[in-house]
Amino acid sequence: MSPVLEVSDLTVSFGGVPAVRGVSYSVRPGEVLGIVGESGSGKSVASAAIMGLLPPGARVTGSVRLHGRELIGASQRQLAAFRGKSISMVFQDPLSALTPVYRVGDQIAEAVRAHQRVSKENAMVKAVELLDLVGIPRPSERALAFPHEFSGGMRQRVVIAMAIANDPDVIICDEPTTALDVTIQAQVLEVLKRAQAKTGAAIIMITHDLGVVAGFADRVLVMYAGRAVEVGAVDDIYYRMRMPYTAGLLGSIPRVDRGRQPLVPIEGHPPSPAALPPGCPFAPRCPMRVEACDDREPPLFEVGAGHGAACIRWEEVRPDGLARQAAAGDTSRLRVRGERTVLAVRGLVKDYPLLRGAVFKRRVGTVHAVAGVSFDIRQGETLGLVGESGSGKTTTLTQILELVPPQRGRVVVLGHDTARLSRGERTEIRRDMQVVFQDPLASLDPRMTVHDILAEPLRTHGRPAGRRIRELLALVGLESSHAARYPQDFSGGQRQRIGIARALALEPRLLVLDEPVSALDVSIQAGVINLLDSLKDRLGLSYLFVAHDLAVVRHIADRVAVMYLGRIAEIGQVEAVYDAPAHPYTQALLSAIPLPDPVRERSRERILLEGDLPSPANPPSGCRFRTRCPKFRAELTDEERSLCVTVEPEVRPLNGATDQGAACHYAEKRGVV
Amino acid sequence: MTLSDEELAEELTDGTAYRAPSRLRVVTGRFFRSTQGRIGFAVLALMFLLAFAGPLVNRWSYTDKDLTAFMRPPSADHWFGTLQTGSDVFAVTLRGMQKSLIVGLLAALVSTALAAVVGAFAGYFRGWTERSLTWLTDLLLVLPAFLILAIISPLFGSGQWVVFVIMLALFLWMVTSKIVRGMAISVKEREFVQAARYMGVPPVRIIFRHVIPNLSSLLIVDATLNVSAAILTETSLSYFGFGIQPPDVSFGTLIADGSRTAVYAPWTFWFVAGLLVVTVLAVNLMGDALRDAFDPSAKRSR
Numbered sequence: 013m014s015p016v017l018e019v020s021d022l023t024v025s026f027g028g029v030p031a032v033r034g035v036s037y038s039v040r041p042g043e044v045l046g047i048v049g050e051s052g053s054g055k056s057v058a059s060a061a062i063m064g065l066l067p068p069g070a071r072v073t074g075s076v077r078l079h080g081r082e083l084i085g086a087s088q089r090q091l092a093a094f095r096g097k098s099i100s101m102v103f104q105d106p107l108s109a110l111t112p113v114y115r116v117g118d119q120i121a122e123a124v125r126a127h128q129r130v131s132k133e134n135a136m137v138k139a140v141e142l143l144d145l146v147g148i149p150r151p152s153e154r155a156l157a158f159p160h161e162f163s164g165g166m167r168q169r170v171v172i173a174m175a176i177a178n179d180p181d182v183i184i185c186d187e188p189t190t191a192l193d194v195t196i197q198a199q200v201l202e203v204l205k206r207a208q209a210k211t212g213a214a215i216i217m218i219t220h221d222l223g224v225v226a227g228f229a230d231r232v233l234v235m236y237a238g239r240a241v242e243v244g245a246v247d248d249i250y251y252r253m254r255m256p257y258t259a260g261l262l263g264s265i266p267r268v269d270r271g272r273q274p275l276v277p278i279e280g281h282p283p284s285p286a287a288l289p290p291g292c293p294f295a296p297r298c299p300m301r302v303e304a305c306d307d308r309e310p311p312l313f314e315v316g317a318g319h320g321a322a323c324i325r326w327e328e329v330r331p332d333g334l335a336r337q338a339a340a341g342d343t344s345r346l347r348v349r350g351e352r353t354v355l356a357v358r359g360l361v362k363d364y365p366l367l368r369g370a371v372f373k374r375r376v377g378t379v380h381a382v383a384g385v386s387f388d389i390r391q392g393e394t395l396g397l398v399g400e401s402g403s404g405k406t407t408t409l410t411q412i413l414e415l416v417p418p419q420r421g422r423v424v425v426l427g428h429d430t431a432r433l434s435r436g437e438r439t440e441i442r443r444d445m446q447v448v449f450q451d452p453l454a455s456l457d458p459r460m461t462v463h464d465i466l467a468e469p470l471r472t473h474g475r476p477a478g479r480r481i482r483e484l485l486a487l488v489g490l491e492s493s494h495a496a497r498y499p500q501d502f503s504g505g506q507r508q509r510i511g512i513a514r515a516l517a518l519e520p521r522l523l524v525l526d527e528p529v530s531a532l533d534v535s536i537q538a539g540v541i542n543l544l545d546s547l548k549d550r551l552g553l554s555y556l557f558v559a560h561d562l563a564v565v566r567h568i569a570d571r572v573a574v575m576y577l578g579r580i581a582e583i584g585q586v587e588a589v590y591d592a593p594a595h596p597y598t599q600a601l602l603s604a605i606p607l608p609d610p611v612r613e614r615s616r617e618r619i620l621l622e623g624d625l626p627s628p629a630n631p632p633s634g635c636r637f638r639t640r641c642p643k644f645r646a647e648l649t650d651e652e653r654s655l656c657v658t659v660e661p662e663v664r665p666l667n668g669a670t671d672q673g674a675a676c677h678y679a680e681k682r683g684v685v
Numbered sequence: 686m687t688l689s690d691e692e693l694a695e696e697l698t699d700g701t702a703y704r705a706p707s708r709l710r711v712v713t714g715r716f717f718r719s720t721q722g723r724i725g726f727a728v729l730a731l732m733f734l735l736a737f738a739g740p741l742v743n744r745w746s747y748t749d750k751d752l753t754a755f756m757r758p759p760s761a762d763h764w765f766g767t768l769q770t771g772s773d774v775f776a777v778t779l780r781g782m783q784k785s786l787i788v789g790l791l792a793a794l795v796s797t798a799l800a801a802v803v804g805a806f807a808g809y810f811r812g813w814t815e816r817s818l819t820w821l822t823d824l825l826l827v828l829p830a831f832l833i834l835a836i837i838s839p840l841f842g843s844g845q846w847v848v849f850v851i852m853l854a855l856f857l858w859m860v861t862s863k864i865v866r867g868m869a870i871s872v873k874e875r876e877f878v879q880a881a882r883y884m885g886v887p888p889v890r891i892i893f894r895h896v897i898p899n900l901s902s903l904l905i906v907d908a909t910l911n912v913s914a915a916i917l918t919e920t921s922l923s924y925f926g927f928g929i930q931p932p933d934v935s936f937g938t939l940i941a942d943g944s945r946t947a948v949y950a951p952w953t954f955w956f957v958a959g960l961l962v963v964t965v966l967a968v969n970l971m972g973d974a975l976r977d978a979f980d981p982s983a984k985r986s987r
Contacts, residue, residue, distance in 0.1 A: 413883050438885075439885050442883065442884060443885065446883070446884070449876050449879070449880060451876060454875060454876040454877065455876040455877050455879070455880045456877055456880075457877040457881075457895050457898075457899070458877075458899070458981055458982070459708070459898045459899050459979060459980075460708055460895075460898075461707065461708055461711050463707055464707050464708045467707070468881065468884065468886065468894070469884045469885075472885055472886045472890075473885065496711055498981035499981075500981055500982060501981075514880075
């Protein structure tokens with residue numbers, strides 16, 4: 013079959029700085045091409061160039077042919093005829109991709125009418141059909157709703173419906189699931205597959221997540237510093253990669269199916285497009301670098317059938333990830349939990365009033381953000397607190413950090429009950445409990461030098477700064493000359509190291525980590541995870557690690573607590589919970605995580621959850637998960653169900669398990685990864 | 686915490702003289718590295734030198750009257766010429782500059798500081814603090830300045846320039862304070878303020894260490910504008926018999942008097958006006974350089 017879209021030697025530059033440097037690929041009808049790369053690799057710019065959506069300052073050269081017709085240099089009029097009809101696009105942020113003031117049905121109908129001569133009524137009928145196709149319940153009713161009345165996943169479905177409205181030949185998806193939770197991501201990917209089956213379109217899937225691509229794409233293109241560095245069939249890329257960058261990327265991803273083992277980060281950080289190194293752009297970070305690498309930039313060598321790699325030593329590149337997998341089997345540890353408890357939370361409850369009215373506020377409801385959560389952390393232990401957005405994990409965290417008496421329940425930090433704290437004790441606890449935030453740039457004062465940032469906790473608690481700051485910088489792998497710089501002079505990973513150094517300044521005993529790596533690129537993320545791991549062992553810290561990424565938690569945590577709608581669904585030792593989850597929600601969550609392993613990914617059975625998280629203002633009676641529970645829907649008898657509807661299950665230890673408990677009346681262990 | 690032995694050894698070998706690169710030092714360094722900052726600072730220093738050392742080399746003082754020369758253009762005897770009263774223009778100009786430099790700069794600094802503190806406290810604490818501070822600001826905005834002046838004027842006689850500076854500052858801070866309050870509210874929500882709170886930093890120190898420095902661009906621009914505003918406001922106050930009274934002079938009174946004779950005796954006006962322009966320009970240059978020095982994202986000029 014002839015390719016529907018051919019891109020050859022595409023370059024894009026902004027004011028003389030190259031963002032994309034000679035990318036070529038082609039897609040055939042019905043094929044899925046995955047384009048992966050870290051931030052700044054030029055993957056999004058390349059796709060925007062195809063659509064002709066770049067800002068006026070961009071210089072585009074090369075050729076993009078759709079059905080043999082050239083798009084580069086075409087007039088806006090010609091492009092408008094293609095856009096949305098032959099090529100359509102699904103954006104990352106579904107909220108900003110929809111106009112807030114029009115009903116979604118009208119927006120889809122508009123997409124239909126832009127390219128087809130149909131009446132308004134017929135367009136609306138088509139819109140409802142499309143909404144039904146993308147799995148929106150009661151489509152004729154929902155077509156009259158406004159975008160803000162939809163959840164994130166539902167909005168993304170609407171955007172997909174708009175993208176397929178005119179049976180396009182190519183759908184470009186730019187990080188379509190990055191903003192979504194894992195269970196919703198699984199639903200949306202399912203919808204995309206269905207949409208493709210219906211339209212027979214080719215899909216270009218741009219993502220940084222190697223897991224998403226593994227199960228979805230037929231071919232993969234890896235981009236680095238504005239160039240394609242490896243391209244090939246999905247199995248070639250994952251199992252027979254010939255480019256050290258690809259191997260490094262795969263080696264640095266934490267995987268939900270593998271136990272605790274050190275990740276292999278890629279040293280350094282991606283080059284700035286304005287100052288590319290001579291020769292191979294990856295050479296400064298490459299473990300296989302030889303002198304010849306700096307001579308000139310390697311072209312894409314043909315290393316197999318339809319498989320190209322831009323490395324002069326491609327014959328020697330071996331997938332080392334596979335070797336590590338074999339060695340990982342014997343690391344399962346049976347840890348004895350520590351004696352001393354550093355943090356204990358018992359039946360923590362936090363409600364927020366739901367207010368209406370601008371002048372006279374009246375209470376119209378209550379958001380039950382946290383509804384009875386209990387866990388504890390022992391000395392030297394890491395507890396991973398995981399959950400999707402809206403599960404109440406952040407509220408739990410702020411309740412602990414505020415050190416004020418909780419609404420109900422008890423929080424005991426380092427032996428002190430927060431309900432009975434004197435001012436002096438509170439300051440003392442603040443010294444022993446420190447926090448690392450998600451966004452390293454936002455949590456560091458942009459107007460302070462690194463020295464002042466690190467000195468702040470020391471000065472607050474009356475300790476001398478000076479030498480200690482250099483110790484701290486050395487501890488997190490930064491140089492002491494960095495102290496005079498501002499946070500913005502650093503890369504994301506380095507900034508997070510500064511955040512960690514600040515948290516460690518007072519030699520705390522408990523570190524609260526709020527999504528510390530989710531804002532970082534994979535290759536950088538691995539370095540920070542390893543740092544946290546080694547610091548814990550060296551300094552005897554305990555971590556409360558809040559994350560939405562279950563794979564990261566598996567790598568760093570000893571125990572894990574899974575939250576759903578303000579309650580803990582399952583808690584226990586990491587190996588036990590990941591290998592044999594007992595709560596249906598944990599099972600669904602784990603099965604929704606894509607693995608960077610194409611063969612297993614294709615053969616996996618997904619437990620798809622239906623619908624969205626219920627509103628925490630109005631949680632279901634009895635078991636909070638029952639409205640989405642696959643077990644409740646399919647396996648239980650009516651008699652068994654009545655228990656779920658009436659009685660809210662408490663976390664109970666499972667039979668025969670040393671440290672694992674689930675809040676389910678019918679908990680049953682089941683391997684899903 | 687225990688560091689490994691090698692690291693400790695390394696620490697001890699090169700850890701002799703460690704200069705802490707704190708914000709103060711970095712900002713000062715960046716300020717003096719920029720050409721603008723150096724020029725502005727040098728010019729302003731020259732103006733001070735002229736104002737305070739100039740009278741020592743001039744044989745006329747500002748109270749002297751040369752009864753042999755009325756309204757004379759600049760000559761070897763009177764460097765800047767003379768006024769209608771026979772006063773030496775050079776002497777009165779320098780006397781006026783002494784007053785105006787101190788009053789203008791101090792009034793600008795005090796009013797901006799007041800705006801920053803009131804605005805930041807109102808924005809950070811919200812609740813009752815905010816309500817009472819906002820009420821105070823609004824009150825001063827709506828109360829006519831002359832009313833307050835009429836009440837307070839008996840309290841200060843002539844020559845009490847400190848009270849005068851505070852009076853001037855009191856009329857200049859309100860609008861800025863309202864802007865600062867709005868910006869402080871948004872800065873308070875930022876994560877680094879949260880981080881400082883969870884570290885146990887007291888709220889007042891958070892305001893002075895995190896909130897106000899993050900509004901420094903606005904505050905510096907405001908302070909530079911206030912310098913000229915203060916000098917000019919001082920003029921209008923002098924009309925109503927407050928502030929600088931004859932025989933004492935200031936830039937304000939000199940410009941007001943000189944503008945009447947400027948057409949046929951330009952020396953009575955242009956020297957004063959020129960020095961005022963140079964002063965304000967120097968302050969603006971310094972303000973720009975200081976703003977860039979504070980702002981880490983500004984381009985480095987090395």
